[in-house]
Amino acid sequence: MQRHGKHDALLVRSEHPFNAGPPADRLRARFLTPTELFFVRNHGEAPEVDRGAFRLRLGGEVEQPLELSLADLGAFPRRTIVATLQCAGNRRQELVRHRPIPHELPWGIEAISTAAWAGVSLADLLAAARPTPAARHVAFTGLDETERRGERFRYGGSIPLERALAPEVLLATEMSGMPLPAIHGGPLRVLVPGWIGARSVKWLAEIELRATPSDNYFQRVAYRLFPASAGPETVDWESGAMLGELPVVSLITAPEEDARLAPGPTRIEGVALSGGGREIVRVEVTGDGGASWATAALEPSSERWAWRFWRAELDLAPGERELAVRAWDAAAQTQPATIAEVWNFKGYANNAWHRVRVRVEAPPR
Template structure:
């Protein structure tokens, strides 16, 4: 059985086996770059314990020159790049949807997200070296070392894919480091994919193979999961053909401080949180102390020239004695904002909760 991250990480465990956990929200907001020890962990089976010296990456399918690379060859042959990027589970904030109607899956709060500086080899460089045609009708599939236990399915090896257009973009990495340090086993050591702007499921960990092919990956993980189902499908068995594949992540934001059900002194109160738009810029964040009737604009902290990074925000609101519903919403560079309520985005798998985030507090 796989071991969880060290206790010092202080993660909130959502599932022991497979191990899934997220940081408390104040920890998430403590640093613009999320330390690996407090980065959320999403597993679909037992965490593989791999030896970098013997790990190999094989590239095949619709390529002119198949590759079979050791980790040393991968590091030496291709240029390295560091990309600041958010990684976010498609089920982030699933607990908000569960309060509307029951959903399946781990009940994540808004902590199934993190922002790191990922270092590795651009996937596009490896695909070009293999002679892959940059045909956007193609797909790039990843196979990995972990085994997946999915209800209703026999155990199978993890496999997922992304469109060729995204794979050939320079920001997608075959990563071996996070924040300047080696990946831990829980985060994909010795090699993982990082696909900025896409749901975390596309960023395969413990990757061993890359296949260029005509169709998306033919695995239950690709074909029967991580699809956004319409709201009239409320319970299994799911008709996956009526859903669409989740790739890009929506505009979202969250309040990290204060926490839910906090008791605070009446008067000026500091609110802090994050917002992310997955490739578009976050241009404004509004915060309310009365459930969204009146709004105040927050101050933004962001990294220029880093389109896959997130935005931190903060503001002070005057809280009178009594109960308050704190609310946050973000706006992106296209003038888009978030839906007001989780009822508007409910789906049976609990994916893509991007409604206003609400936190209830009391001021004395």
């Protein structure tokens, strides 16, 4: 691993702040994404944190405010959760092609990765702090700074208290068996399985119990889902729906866009995921625009908060072909067919069928 985990193979979307993710061949290679290839979504530069002097403060609507060193945190029961994180902007590139989205990262399918996270349950800290009856939301603030609308401030966001009390919501200090790297929020980050990555606040320094959601820019303004008719000039910024739990989605990781393939039976591979811990119950792929669908085999998994690997076979005839995938989750939810159905001017939550164009041609004789 290189310094800051900036591995050569990463697809880099921006250098300052650093934003990158694994290419499709690395995405599909392992169920747990190697840490040095795990996608990075940062809004500021990674701060340097003095581990000895570090204190996490927990306050607001609680009976017993807490101030905890990393050693203090270590005294709480340790838990490990295998969980996939996905950026709310994953697959924005497809939305951009449909209609431009300026000033946002044009992610392909690489803003998604899976790790085994270890740390303490936020619920255990909350039990020690005893939320008051007024507490409804848990707001997190990191140590990283960013600038928006001429103001410099620290990154933050919140989740409802009800979600925060679930045992799988961690304050993580380890990632796949190693101390949490600085670029992924070390020494301490939040992990909210099944929710948009933006709520898994990095370089966590402060937790505030509140009656209302965080008023941080990234909760109050950004990471909202607006109707297709809204645009940056016309939007009422408060009118969008705050993003949280992820929708059902599936991705083709092989073959890749513009691949040249030989005709005949062709293996299609990918991942699928739904929010809220909802199981993926079926994945289907098509090579004929949805006229026929092949059911994919789901790789066995008992990891409720992680993606599901799948594979299928399609018999491809020569020509330009568009492959597409769709998944169903345990709530009988499936994905919208077209980008037009999910387009929004911030480019979030694209869960339309993932389509990959390939060229099928017989090898030269």
